[in-house]
Amino acid sequence: MTSANAISQSWVLYLLECKNGAYYAGITNDLASRFSAHVAGKGARYTRANPPVKILATKPYPNRSTASVAEAQLKSLPRHKKLNFFEADI
Known part of the structure; x- marks a missing residue:
């Protein structure tokens, strides 16, 4: 069984849909806080201009290293393949 502390220590690759319809990808070790920061205009420059x-x-x-590699792979894909990335075992 995974403890809540172990979950909070792992890293997450996430894909947001922004108000303008664009996708934004990032990594974090606290998804709820990071999403709140993006919504509040305190996240990345892109999401300040295009709120999620x-x-x-x-x-x-x-770990952060594997999440960063996955983020780079995701960002290199065309838009129509980005959601499928989350289904694949990479």
Whole structure:
């Protein structure tokens, strides 16, 4: 069984849909706080100008390094393949 503390220590790759319809991808070790920061205009520069409306997908990773690699892979994909990335085992 996974403890709540272990979950909070893992990293998450996330995909947001922004108000303008664009996708924004990022990584965090606290998704709720990071999403709140994006919504409040205190997140990334892109989401300050294009506020997110919802979280489309998430995928956990054991550490920041693997999450960063996955983020780079996700960002290299065309838009129509981004959601499928969260279904695949990479």
